[in-house]
Amino acid sequence: MYLYLYDSFLNNKKYNSLLARIETRLTDLGIGGKIYRLSPLRNVNDLLADEVKHGIKTVIVVGDDKTFTQIINAVAKLDIILGFIPVGNENKIAQMLGIGSPDQACETIAARIVEKVDLGQANGTFFLSNITVSAGDVTIECENNYRIKPQGNDQVCICNLRPILANAQNQTNYFNPQDGHLEILIQPITSWFENAFKKSAQLKKSIIPFKKIAIKSKTSLSVITDGQRVLKTPVEVEIATEKLKIIVGKKRMF
Amino acid sequence: MYKFMFKKENGEEIETIIGPSVQVEGNFVANGDIIIEGTVSGSIKTEKNLRIGDEAKIFADIWAANAIIAGEVQGNITIKEGLELTSTARVFGDVKTKTIVISAGATLQGKCLAGEDKRAKAEKIEEKPKLPVINREKIQPMAEKIK
Numbered sequence: 282m283y284l285y286l287y288d289s290f291l292n293n294k295k296y297n298s299l300l301a302r303i304e305t306r307l308t309d310l311g312i313g314g315k316i317y318r319l320s321p322l323r324n325v326n327d328l329l330a331d332e333v334k335h336g337i338k339t340v341i342v343v344g345d346d347k348t349f350t351q352i353i354n355a356v357a358k359l360d361i362i363l364g365f366i367p368v369g370n371e372n373k374i375a376q377m378l379g380i381g382s383p384d385q386a387c388e389t390i391a392a393r394i395v396e397k398v399d400l401g402q403a404n405g406t407f408f409l410s411n412i413t414v415s416a417g418d419v420t421i422e423c424e425n426n427y428r429i430k431p432q433g434n435d436q437v438c439i440c441n442l443r444p445i446l447a448n449a450q451n452q453t454n455y456f457n458p459q460d461g462h463l464e465i466l467i468q469p470i471t472s473w474f475e476n477a478f479k480k481s482a483q484l485k486k487s488i489i490p491f492k493k494i495a496i497k498s499k500t501s502l503s504v505i506t507d508g509q510r511v512l513k514t515p516v517e518v519e520i521a522t523e524k525l526k527i528i529v530g531k532k533r534m535f
Numbered sequence: 536m537y538k539f540m541f542k543k544e545n546g547e548e549i550e551t552i553i554g555p556s557v558q559v560e561g562n563f564v565a566n567g568d569i570i571i572e573g574t575v576s577g578s579i580k581t582e583k584n585l586r587i588g589d590e591a592k593i594f595a596d597i598w599a600a601n602a603i604i605a606g607e608v609q610g611n612i613t614i615k616e617g618l619e620l621t622s623t624a625r626v627f628g629d630v631k632t633k634t635i636v637i638s639a640g641a642t643l644q645g646k647c648l649a650g651e652d653k654r655a656k657a658e659k660i661e662e663k664p665k666l667p668v669i670n671r672e673k674i675q676p677m678a679e680k681i682k
Contacts, residue, residue, distance in 0.1 A: 426562045427562055427564075431557050486554050487573070489552075490567075
């Protein structure tokens, strides 16, 4: 049985025809199911717990990156499969999962290639993509063995999927959510001039795989998980291996 | 000589990169290859390959399978297979490795043990047992008695 969770921004009239098309396609493919519209008043954790009791095995999120990353924290605690139909402007996670347009997403869900992926966990909050640490005097303690001290103006990012915000598109061999590691990505903030004319900005980056770290700072700094939830330092980050079962496309980037 | 150990920058072998803006303190242990362009103090340990860039500063003991050093190292280096010191390398510490390549211009101040410890042992020349000396004066009267 399928459960479809629609984000509240899809209540806008401009999405009506698109949603009608998606629903028709899903029915044609024989994968129709219950539809719930998310709202700030509806508790997703309770909703999903109830639906799992009633036999729901697959939850499909219809919305953008923001919707998808919000649902992950609720889904990670349950034994269900998560799918994604990207609608809206911010859909970089969908690209990484190999899901293209909403129509292609319907086909992908019907094809049902399920992969187990790792999640990151920061002070108990799960994240799929990355967490960013705001600029400041940060110390990262890794595996209780060594300490990493970036310079004050470095951008520090903890990645599971290939970074969306950080410019690391060439790093094809890193950021695999199935390798049992998270990666610390530290890169100096450079101007466009430096990026364009100075040689090999690639070499200035630091990429350090790890399983468990603690991010500490003298003054309290913000740590943002998946561009959503704001935590304050100190933050403990660790890998939760094969935590999420997710439907992916053939063109996935891992 | 040992450049085959690392693929190019975007290759698939590189696992840990410490950039020039980063300082690491403590026992740095990695399972894969390591590239260091920054500063490390403590110790560095990997079962695979290590490359130390020309701007890197290492105040640590090093254990690795193979290593290319182009920067400054203050500490002892133990390499299982091959070590290459490029012309910009400055090493202040003892080095132990199977094979070593030192380019012209490299600094190495310390004890260097290179090659396998397969020394031939000096064989002792065994002395032949001396034959008993026959005393003819004693034997002659005995021979005459037999006759």
